Amino acid sequence: MSFAQSLRQDADPIFEAIYLHPFVQGIAKGQLPPESLIHYVSQDTEYLNTYSKVYGMALSKAQTPDQMRLFYNRIGILLEGELIPHLNLCRVAGVTHDEVMQHPVELAPTAHHYARHMLCVAQQGTLGEIVAVVLPCQWVYVDTARRIIEEFQPTTEHPFYDWISFYASDEMHQGLMELTALLDHLAPGARELDLAMMRSAFLDSSRLEYQFFDMAFTLQKWTPSGPGAYPLGEKPDSDSFDSLSVRVNTCV
Numbered sequence: 001m002s003f004a005q006s007l008r009q010d011a012d013p014i015f016e017a018i019y020l021h022p023f024v025q026g027i028a029k030g031q032l033p034p035e036s037l038i039h040y041v042s043q044d045t046e047y048l049n050t051y052s053k054v055y056g057m058a059l060s061k062a063q064t065p066d067q068m069r070l071f072y073n074r075i076g077i078l079l080e081g082e083l084i085p086h087l088n089l090c091r092v093a094g095v096t097h098d099e100v101m102q103h104p105v106e107l108a109p110t111a112h113h114y115a116r117h118m119l120c121v122a123q124q125g126t127l128g129e130i131v132a133v134v135l136p137c138q139w140v141y142v143d144t145a146r147r148i149i150e151e152f153q154p155t156t157e158h159p160f161y162d163w164i165s166f167y168a169s170d171e172m173h174q175g176l177m178e179l180t181a182l183l184d185h186l187a188p189g190a191r192e193l194d195l196a197m198m199r200s201a202f203l204d205s206s207r208l209e210y211q212f213f214d215m216a217f218t219l220q221k222w223t224p225s226g227p228g229a230y231p232l233g234e235k236p237d238s239d240s241f242d243s244l245s246v247r248v249n250t251c252v
């Protein structure tokens, strides 16, 4: 079994729990509360910004032009392509994407944790660790979307057809294959300790993928809400808005 497959096997109970999570089942069955969809899109936009930067950090540690090209292409897909599933969720929620983007976002605890987890590994880890930390993001969505297609056979009438078909696409699957191939290329040259760090990064990201769906489903926010914190969707109306925006932007 390849190193990447052994990580996937270890994470199988987590992937199974993700598939059965009410948010994912809601996507599969075409029924989710609008507030959860909006919460997801606004948090995920921030998450994907951080994720793109992590690919940029991987690019800086790449060892060959082919590896550089892989990370460069992934950044392009993240910044442009992932708008498709977000537009789909907004449409079902009955809001425009612009309306959701209008509101500055404070990262909820899980998105905050996930972003910092990736940034920390990207800053301190080897290239292999960075690939391991980003891999569940790709793997969870491709597996989930393909399993939904297998079980529910959604047609174009399905409310989340665009979301499902985007993540189940050959292009996304190809990206997953490229990342697992790179991890399997790097693993044989890694020390035992580095392999353990890769495994830990992969499992933590897998758990955080579960938590991320849960965050959206439960509309997670910081408690107690403190100075500067505000409920998603409510625009601060005081002079504190500027300093808040600065703090929010430094989150990504």
Ligand SMILES: Cc1ncc(CN)c(N)n1
Pocket: 044, 047, 048, 082, 136, 137, 138, 141, 209, 212
């Ligand atoms: C949290 C999260 N993980 C994964 C994906 C799919 N790239 C996403 N959009 N958001």
